[in-house]
Amino acid sequence: MDMFHKHLTEMILSMVVPFSIFFVVMRVTLPSVGFSPPFFLMFPSALFVMIVPMTAWMLYRHHPLRDIVEMNASMFAGMLVVLPIARFAFPSTFTDSGSGVIFPLILIAMTAPMVILMYVKREHYTHHGHSSVSSPRVSLVCFKTRGRIIALFA
Secondary structure, three states, X not given: XXXXXXXXHHHHHHHHHHHHHHHHHHHHHHHHOOOOOXXXXXXXXXXXXXXXXXXXXXXXXXXXXXXXXXXXXXXXXXXXHHHHHHHHHOHHHHOHHHHHHHHHHXXXXXXXHHHHHHHHOHHHHHOOHHHHOOOOEOOEEEEEEOOEEEEEEO
16 A cells, blocks of 8 residues: 555544444434434534544644644535535435434545545645645644643644
8 A cells, every 4th residue: 555545544544433433322322322412413523523533643643734724624615515415405314313314424525525635635645745844743742640641732
């Protein structure tokens, strides 16, 4: 596997794995114990569940802040384009009973623009262009104090 596809796989997995766990919790685990979170909270939760791990992974890989913002913006833009269209085309998917359909739609709406952006900037991601950029670096620093793990952005 070349460097670009390795990086692409890492980015997709950093989003899809947490989102899949989120989907199981929201659609299987919580309803089985009699709790159904309000449907309108699922969208911001889905954004949070995909963006935070991907951002953490990019920080871990020492991407410049510009790349991180660009990736997050592409994912958010996908939601802003796809979900309003789906809302009017398939109104029943935006109810509690249709949430099984909306979760895969959210996953595609957020992942596809990120993948497209990476292919458009393939040269940047293939040759580690992010390591030669002179923009400010953001690092995740963890340390343990009094039994607690603390994470800081340095």
